[in-house]
Amino acid sequence: MSDTSRAWIKPVIAAVAIAVIGFGGYTVLNKREVAPELTFVSIKGEKITPASLKGKVVMVNFWATSCTTCVAEMPKMVDTYNKFKAEGLEFVAVAMNYDPANYVINYAETRQLPFKVALDADGSAAKAYGNVSMTPTTFVIGKDGKILKRYLGEPDFPALHKLLEQALRG
Structure with a gap:
């Protein structure tokens, strides 16, 4: 050649x-990173297992009653949950380990939070989710169990709603 x-x-x-x-x-x-397979314990003593969340779109929100941004965003989180729960959205609000349990219970009851509220008493959930230390930190997990988005601070709610619409209908 x-x-x-x-x-x-x-x-x-x-x-x-x-x-x-x-x-x-x-x-x-x-x-995309797979969400940790954790069992949360709600303030009502209910176990929220990986099996109970499997195949669902889930929001996991790390927060604290002492966090002003968390408290400010909570009504918008309630609105978001109420908007999408009929489509299958699950929501777990995980109180940080430094937040006294009685404060969390009082807050959840007086605000009538409609979603599951869990205590991370030993900090293992925050550790499993990448050593979460800043609140609020919110994870959106797809039906496949993989993390779609991680928000540090208050989410851009219109963008969050668009993401949830796509995840729930996809």
Whole structure:
């Protein structure tokens, strides 16, 4: 073969290499972390198991009664839950381990929180979710058990609602 008849080889190899690198980058960036398989215990003593959440869209919100942003966002969290619960949204509000249980129970009862409220008494849930220390921190978990989005601070609620619509209907 002459050099001119092999001239196509280098561009083809380069194109294949670019495609492989691009696909590799896509798959790395597209991998979503699987949510930890935890059993939460609600303030009513109810066990919220991974099996009871399987196949559902779930919001896990780490919060504290001493967190002003948490308290400010809670009515919007209630509205979000009420808007999507009929479509199957599950919501677990996880109180941080430094939050006194009686404060959490009082807050949940006086505000009539409509979703499950759990205590993270030993801090294991916060640790399992990547050492959550800032409140509020909210995770949206898809039906496949993978984390769709993590919000630090108050979410952009219109964007959150759009994400929930897609996840619940998808």
